[in-house]
Amino acid sequence: MAPLFVDSLKQQFHTWFTQQQATTEEAADLVELPDTLSLQLARQLETLASPEGYCAPVKASITEAIETWQTNLEAPNSFVLLGNPVEPLPKILSESIPRQTFPDLEILTPLDCLQRPLHPRHISQQIQKALELYPQIDLSPGDRQDQPTVDQLEQRQTLVIIPCLEQCFLRCIGGWEGIETLRDITIQNRHCFWIMSCNHWAWDFLDFVGQISAYFSHVDTLPKLKGEMLQTWLEPITQVVLPPPPSAPDDFPEEDSESDSPKGERLDDWQNLASQADGTGQIAANLWLQSLRIHQEQIEQHPNLQFDFDATDPHQQPLTLESVKPSLPSLPSLASGDLYILHSVLIHGQISRAHLALSLGESRNRIQARIQWLLRQGVLRENQGALSIQAAHYIRLKSELANNNFFVGED
Numbered sequence: 001m002a003p004l005f006v007d008s009l010k011q012q013f014h015t016w017f018t019q020q021q022a023t024t025e026e027a028a029d030l031v032e033l034p035d036t037l038s039l040q041l042a043r044q045l046e047t048l049a050s051p052e053g054y055c056a057p058v059k060a061s062i063t064e065a066i067e068t069w070q071t072n073l074e075a076p077n078s079f080v081l082l083g084n085p086v087e088p089l090p091k092i093l094s095e096s097i098p099r100q101t102f103p104d105l106e107i108l109t110p111l112d113c114l115q116r117p118l119h120p121r122h123i124s125q126q127i128q129k130a131l132e133l134y135p136q137i138d139l140s141p142g143d144r145q146d147q148p149t150v151d152q153l154e155q156r157q158t159l160v161i162i163p164c165l166e167q168c169f170l171r172c173i174g175g176w177e178g179i180e181t182l183r184d185i186t187i188q189n190r191h192c193f194w195i196m197s198c199n200h201w202a203w204d205f206l207d208f209v210g211q212i213s214a215y216f217s218h219v220d221t222l223p224k225l226k227g228e229m230l231q232t233w234l235e236p237i238t239q240v241v242l243p244p245p246p247s248a249p250d251d252f253p254e255e256d257s258e259s260d261s262p263k264g265e266r267l268d269d270w271q272n273l274a275s276q277a278d279g280t281g282q283i284a285a286n287l288w289l290q291s292l293r294i295h296q297e298q299i300e301q302h303p304n305l306q307f308d309f310d311a312t313d314p315h316q317q318p319l320t321l322e323s324v325k326p327s328l329p330s331l332p333s334l335a336s337g338d339l340y341i342l343h344s345v346l347i348h349g350q351i352s353r354a355h356l357a358l359s360l361g362e363s364r365n366r367i368q369a370r371i372q373w374l375l376r377q378g379v380l381r382e383n384q385g386a387l388s389i390q391a392a393h394y395i396r397l398k399s400e401l402a403n404n405n406f407f408v409g410e411d
Contacts, residue, residue, distance in 0.1 A: 029297065031296050037306075041241065041307075042289060048236065049095060051229055051230070053223065054222055054225070055096045058222070062096060062195060066102060070153060070156050073150065073152070078193070079194070080220070081093050083199060084200055084394065085349050085389060085394070086388070087199075090163035094161070105157055105158065106136065106158045107158075108160045109163065110160065112161075112163060120175040121174050123168060124177045124181040127178050136192065137185065138188060155191045159193050164198075165179070166198060170358060175358075180210065183212070183216075199349050200410055201347045202349065203219075226274055226279070240308075242320070243315075280391075283391045285391070286390070287328070288326060292323055293321065293324055294319065302318050329396075334379075335370070338373075339404055341371065342397060343407075345387055347359075350386040351386065352385055
């Protein structure tokens with residue numbers, strides 16, 4: 001039996017060595033994705049629903065908070081979802097609202113498209129005007145002192161969603177009056193349940209200047225995503241652009257562990273991605289996209305570099321990509337002024353150039369050149385005039401800011 005076993009091991013080693021040689025030769029032909037293909041995949045990533053690893057626990061927390069509010073007169077009438085600035089919190093919050101659980105509740109989204117007005121002192125007026133359209137919300141001045149009664153529990157049938165609390169303030173003199181206005185209206189309207197999202201950096205800043213957590217006490221944080229969650233979330237794209245995993249070998253099936261199987265190897269890759277991204281969906285998606293490669297001969301053979309995501313059979317594609325081990329990109333050498341710019345962008349989530357200048361107390365012309373440089377370096381991104389941080393740079397940027405004694409979010 002021993003010689004047979006040794007011969008089998010030799011054969012397996014020879015097969016493995018041959019495969020490794022072929023893999024090395026193929027890797028030499030791999031190149032980074034052309035811009036057109038990267039853009040198509042980036043847009044496809046944006047169409048994905050939020051990860052179920054986010055939505056399921058957030059939905060459970062919101063459901064419990066609403067049920068408590070409807071049955072307990074003294075229960076908080078608000079719920080705040082916190083996450084880091086690179087996550088699309090409004091989208092995650094919207095897709096986590098338990099609409100089917102509470103079909104009789106009226107859902108209002110008065111500030112769905114809120115954008116900071118040109119002058120930050122007008123934020124409070126903008127919020128009031130938006131809320132005036134809803135008779136369910138009482139905007140009369142003064143603080144109600146009425147003792148709540150059990151009968152009023154039946155009136156608790158309205159949800160008010162504030163998708164992006166960061167848009168309700170600007171870090172400048174008088175710039176957070178909008179938050180104070182929203183705070184007072186929320187406290188006054190206990191018959192409404194207020195659901196909000198806000199990034200950690202903004203929340204910690206507002207707590208420092210206005211003790212906001214004393215008024216909005218029911219706060220929950222996005223959980224960390226695990227490898228399996230990322231794999232499930234990105235599967236609609238990976239099954240189209242990546243080759244199917246190889247079949248498990250038949251040799252010594254009783255000795256094969258799950259981690260040694262092709263499926264286990266693929267799961268290890270996703271767990272590594274989750275670790276690199278610190279469990280953050282957008283960072284993981286960006287790192288995964290940056291890890292994709294294509295064979296040079298495919299570029300030459302298929303001038304029209306496109307995937308058909310509507311195809312019946314996802315594996316019948318003219319192109320097949322490969323992935324290399326993902327890693328966080330290095331930051332460029334940042335000047336002191338760059339750090340102030342990036343710190344302000346993180347606190348506000350996304351911000352216009354004019355408001356960024358106001359938040360820094362600088363003229364727009366003085367920061368314009370550095371903004372353009374940060375955009376070219378890929379640290380900043382711009383969408384319809386709003387600046388935000390490129391997700392893949394978030395982890396190292398946060399560390400860089402902390403090392404330079406900047407106030408950073410506790411996410």
